[in-house]
Amino acid sequence: MMSVLPVLFIGLGGLVMLLAGVLARRDHSFAITAAAIIVLALAGRLVFVAPDGVVLHGLLVTNGFTRFADILVLLGAIGGLALSIAYNKRTGIGRFEYPVLVLFAVVGMIVLVGANNLLSLYVGFEIQSLALYVLAAFARHSLRSSEAGLKYFVLGALSSGLLLYGISLVYGFAGTTGFAGIARAFSGDNTAMIGSTFGLVFVLVGLAFKISAAPFHMWTPDVYEGAPSAVTAFFATAPKVAVMALLARVLLGPFGGMLVNWQMLVEILAAASMIVGAIGGMRQNNIKRLMGYSAIGQMGYVLMGLAAGNQAAVRGVLIYLTIYVVMSLGVFGCIVAMSRKGRPVEQIGDLAGMAAEDPRYALALAVFMWGLAGIPPLAGFFSKLYVFLAAVRAGLDGLAVIGIVTSLMAAAYYLRVIKVMYFDRGEPGFDQRTVGMNAVIYASAVATALFILMPAPITEASTYAAHALMSAGF
């Protein structure tokens, strides 16, 4: 029972908060959000208590890899919640359902990360997605937010359908939905492999939607732009980590024997995402859309690491995701802080003159932008380094060259944000930032800038987690 403790704890916590919120006379959204942050932090502790092994008749698994991914998911959720407090209040969408929905989404993600059966995978996937659809449309009175929610829902439903169809095909050929059974069925030269490749493709496509890998990325810029900024901050971090971790487990676990079948597909996804991310971001004036394309590109690099398909690849993926979560939270902290007289502003041009008015904010955002562009000595450089290392080790030189070219192209648009802040004249006159925003922004900035001094804890933890994944098989 200890193994499912984090899930139970968060789920029950969410239910209690839901009850408290409904029964309370007044609006307690601040207290409930704070309680949700505490619940998630405690769940982070419980993740370490949970022993290794398979539970619930093989439905869920816990090992070093899932712990690592769980912690990242919780980190993203806590950061997203911390940003939401002030944002929701300011934009008038502060309701107690918000933190509750985030908790339910996290439950789905933790199930997803630890899924050891295609059915628990699907259940986790749906718990997560349903909560996320509502969150995207959380600003009920905003047309853009409703549009974002609807778009996300329609495309998300499509991807769920594809995933389910893929699962049914795999089940048909393997005769089981358990990962261990699938791995057994698809190892060696098995005739079932030819047909099951179709199933694999559908599973891959379904998951690719959620990590916004091109060519399944179309919803990303719109949803990023339309959803309330605090929600986008959450979207950009936790679900991406959860689904990417799951993807790594599925591809290297049950489908590990079919590396030759999926490697090319992942390479194509990686190359397409990197290219779309680099080109799409160039002409964007809305910083949230820019971050949408940035996320597509960044996921391309993670997939490049994954395409290598060995232990170094998993390590690269984990290091990349860790640094990506930290930097994304920081950027969205800066975006949430962009408001004048309580109204959010989202144009990059609104940042003009920021460096003169508020050097600390400007430096922090510059650190994130340079970090996302992968310029040393910032953390983003190391994440790129490790995925490039994985790719070169696996002999994917062509992909590495594409990665180099696209990171140059993407650097141009990251650089533009810095250019606007430092070189252009203007008076942003943004509102005073709250403690929560400052905490997220500065903590992320310091982590991004000083990662270089202490890289060993993260790199060694990821090596350990990667080892756990590869030695367990899945």
Added chain:
Amino acid sequence: MITLIAVAPILSLLIWLPVIGALIIFATGDASEASARSVRWVALWTSLVELVLALGLLAAFDPQRTGFQFVERLAWLPQAGVSYHLGVDGISLLFVVMSALLTPIAIVASWREPRRVRAYMAAFLLLEALTIGMFESLDFMLFYVFFEGVLLPMYLIIGVWGGEQRVRAAIRFFLFTLAGSLPMLLALVWMWHHAGTTDMVTLMHTPISASAQNWLFIAFLFAFGVKAAVWPLHSWLPDAYGEAPVAGTVMLAAVLSKMGSYGFLRFSLPMLPQATLYFAPLMLALGVIAIIYLSFAAFAQTDMKRMIAYSSAAHMGMIVVGIFTLTVEGIEGALFQMISHGLVIAALFLCVGVLLARGQSRLLEHLGGLAVRMPVFATFLMIFVLANVGLPGTSGFVGEVLILAGAIKVNFWLALLAGSGMILSVMFMLVLVRRVLFDQSRSSVALAPPDVGAGEWLMLAPLAMLVLVLGIHPDALTVPFDRAVHGLVQQTGGVLAMKADLHHRMLAMVSR
């Protein structure tokens, strides 16, 4: 003092002292004028203490020993064979000292910069830390971090405090340099994968197959060629040099361009000897083209700062020729010229700064007759111009003669073409002098700008003295790097001797 330096982690201190200075500046102070004044002094004192430390390093360095000295090593990414590994040999030592010397001068040169003093001074100190760190690195990963990290402060220095076209110049500078270094990132990853470590001393002794060497050489050529502005990778240079604030141009031309030529010496030659041999004719040709083409381009400029910028790039061509002669004379000449060029070009840009500070135009057609109005300035400018064209008795002469001595060992025509650069540079530098100092018929003569002030004396006099002392007493420089260069040539030469015959034939083909 010297024994103290031998035990203290002096190289780390040299990197981290300016960082601490920058942090103090960024953490304290506000936008007020009083705070700006104290910020300037903090920056100046930090860089002066740094200079004293660097001179102490120079004094404690033992030129008789081969290999790296003052080595420091800490675990960084322990499982991956990456460490924080520092050390200097005769080659890098001089660049460390030169960077430490030029930073206080750059800070004095921007004493009157009114805009956002805090960020400005912090950026210069960070730039100093990064350049010095790069010259001290003995780990490829560390080297790359410093090499690339230099972009961040420099981008801001050009873009925030530059001239009218600053934004374009800054973005071009950033993207060009990034485009150059990204191939090197692939090379880094490849070599890391190949050798299992990024330790440069190990990499220097790791054999690499000939075909891989060629690819790696091209990757390095992009990275170092863009930084050193080797023709045709120089096209970012006129904009960046022209638009950066004077102190920024000084650092760009004197220190940052040397990062490229230093990279050739530290990576291409010892790690990729066969590829170096294979590409040497190409590099010599590029160097010669740079010398001649960029000299003519300099001749065509109407803007004093741009003219000096092109002259700087032409001299970098000379340095490339010196390095790729692969002879002791050529490489020693290139090293000597790198230091001399650093001092002279810095001084020439500072002279431009002196004029700009007096509200003078940079355009040659608006200048004239300053020899009468500003005799001390005219003397300084004359010294540096003559050093730039390589007049005997100045440091410029020693470097160029050594390079030509190396070149003539390779091929007579190469030496002749490279030597023509000396004549061409006389041509346009004398035009510059005539226009700025002597032509009386210009309109701005009516203005009577004050002559060189105390602060400007402090910047120009040490440089003038060094230029003259090194011209008369060149062994002050050559002694420290003599052993290192011999070692380098021997290492590359092992392969060289084997294919000496082929080498000569190829060179003859190219230079014919």
